[in-house]
Amino acid sequence: MQQIQLNDGQRIPVLGFGTYKATNEEGVAAVLHALKLGYRLFDTAAKYGNEEQVGAAIKQSGIPREEIKVTTKLWRENLGYAQTKEAVQVSLGKLGMDYIDVYLIHWPANAKNYTNWRQANADAWRAMEELQAAGKIKTIGVSNFWPEHLDALLETARVPPAINQIEFHPGYWQPEVLAYCQSKGIAVESWSPLARGKVFGNPLLEALAQRHGKSVSQVCLRWVIQHDVTVIPKSTSADRIAENLDIFNFELSADEMSQIDHLPEMGFSGELPNNWPDRV
Template sequence: MEYTSLNNGVRIPVVGYGTWQVSPQEAYTSVRSALDAGYRHIDTAAAYENEAEVGQAIADSGIRREEVFLTTKLWNAVRGYEETLQAAKESMEKLRVEYLDLYLIHWPNPAPHRHRWKEANAESWKAMEELHESGAIRAIGISNFEVRHIETLLESAKVVPHVNQIRLFAGEQQRQLVAYCRNKGMVTEAYSPLGVGGILSNELIERIAEETKRTPAQVALRYNLQKGHVVLPKSVHRARMEENLRLFDFELDREQMIRLDALPNTISATRNPDEVPF
């Protein structure tokens, strides 16, 4: 496994196991399989409703807590200083851990707080900053935030987010947002790096897979790694979990990267965070 460093020195594995749309019933077995396969970075969220199963899987794995980089997220229903302190505490209890490696605000402008999202985010961020300062959370960040949301947060923030987790895949690169995050020192994490599976049958990706003697998934993930993103693929199948980790014994050449850079988004448009109905 390779690592990158956040702007506070915390090291994060560049490939993580995502648990979005992994049911509570599947989560325990899937996370145990992922850990057995070699993953040391697990990404969950309060909204996924599988934190308890994820935590149990980590506890039962026999792997030392400090060897697993664990992320969870604050859900949209929760905003405010005290409310965020309580939500983080509840997530840690469900996950059976005494600290989190990374805690993210899941969406910037949720429906329940749309009338005052700027103030709501500032209140929650203050709580997260204090949890970070106390050592309860090693790094704090955001997810699905666009430039306008980040700039608003930074008006009151003492700590610049360490991470922005956003939708990124070959065909959906969000170049302006990524450049802004890099300029601010944030690591970008790619969720849905396989385009929810939709890009695996893309003709260009299949062609490059043949050229490199790799699978389409490996090409798609390697592309994101070479763009400098942490990737969070998800699969409940052990063979694919292992395949998604085998990314460090090959590189895409410059010409292949240029061809992939030119791909259009043929999957679906990324949601406008100001219009999500949740």
């Protein structure tokens, strides 16, 4: 599995396994199957309600803990210094682990929900920096942050974010956020890489899939990683979990990349960092 090096010296695979909505027995089975096939990066969050299932599956697998990277996230209603410290302890308990590999602020505070959103994000980040120094977290980062949120955070941060996980897929890939992060040495990670299923049936993507002898999913995932972005597709289908791994034996041309880049908007979740809890 190809890996990327983060700005903190840690390394993560370019392709991981998303667990959103994977709960109970089905979630455990999906994670176990992914581990068996060779996935080593797993993405969960406190809000997903499945940290226990992810942790249980990793323990059941028998694979050494140090070979696996686990990401979880701080929910946006718990931003603040003390709340962050408490949330990390809760997540560690549910995962059944001594440390978290990657811990992200799930959504930035905003003016609709916090009197001083800059301070809320800064306080959460300070707690994360301390937990990283104490060895409870290996890598700290953010999710769904725009340049304005990152600029504010970097004013007080002692440790820069290593990752920004954002909605990134054909039809909505936030090139301005990508360019900003890459200019700052912040790795970008894609959530919802298949545009909530809207990529299926798209004429361009179907044609490219046929040309390369691949599926539309594989073309989309390949497009993501060729933007130097890591990706965490989710599935509970054994066949799809295997298929998503098989993207390292072909390459999209510069022209094909550009064609996908210029697809019209599709599959956008409607979620924006400054608008929560409402969608656009």
